[in-house]
Amino acid sequence: MGTVKNMRGHRFNGCEVLKRSGTNSDKRAKWLCKCRCGNIFEVTGKSIRNGHVKSCGCYRKEVTKRRGKKNATHGDTNTRLYNIYRGMKQRCYYTNSHNYERYGGSGIKICKEWLDDFSNFKKWAITNGYDENLSIDRINNKKGYEPNNCRWVDAKTQTRNRSITKRAVFQGRLITLGEISEITGMSFSKVHYMYKQGKNLDATKIRK
Numbered sequence: 001m002g003t004v005k006n007m008r009g010h011r012f013n014g015c016e017v018l019k020r021s022g023t024n025s026d027k028r029a030k031w032l033c034k035c036r037c038g039n040i041f042e043v044t045g046k047s048i049r050n051g052h053v054k055s056c057g058c059y060r061k062e063v064t065k066r067r068g069k070k071n072a073t074h075g076d077t078n079t080r081l082y083n084i085y086r087g088m089k090q091r092c093y094y095t096n097s098h099n100y101e102r103y104g105g106s107g108i109k110i111c112k113e114w115l116d117d118f119s120n121f122k123k124w125a126i127t128n129g130y131d132e133n134l135s136i137d138r139i140n141n142k143k144g145y146e147p148n149n150c151r152w153v154d155a156k157t158q159t160r161n162r163s164i165t166k167r168a169v170f171q172g173r174l175i176t177l178g179e180i181s182e183i184t185g186m187s188f189s190k191v192h193y194m195y196k197q198g199k200n201l202d203a204t205k206i207r208k
């Protein structure tokens, strides 16, 4: 065993490492953590780092409960909509998810009614235009997954929404492509096309 990695202050899945609390029988450093539910629990630094422990135990209980509830109430676990739901949860709450940093890690959450029960999400999806060729899209990128901030869009719209927040230099300032489109009066697709072509947008004329 070499040096112990200092985990103090480290955050994972809404929990925080408070302080070192000893060594377990395998000579692993143990740490005292505060769970997102408020419980204090002890865990090895290794289990935090490899993602095996995500809470005091409440998280696993919750997931199991939810899963049990879901299985009891719907047979949707292999549907496309359920995969979307699962993907959303992974991005927001699974620290091991490859895009966790951009979602959960950046404070993006899922509203409680959806998180607690897939059938609530499904109900919202069906009544708000869900279709097999559409993806879930957050209207305001800084806000989470909740009925007021979500809609179903096709791939083209989603690409557009993602690229609208990309930035380029325009008249000496770094602003979004959406803003460049607004200021210049050029269509967004034209601005985006120029951006993709690597054209210099800095001196683009304002035509109004």
Ligand SMILES: [Zn+2]
Pocket (backbone or CB within 6 Å): 035, 036, 037, 038, 039, 055, 056, 057, 058, 059
């Ligand atoms: Zn807990």
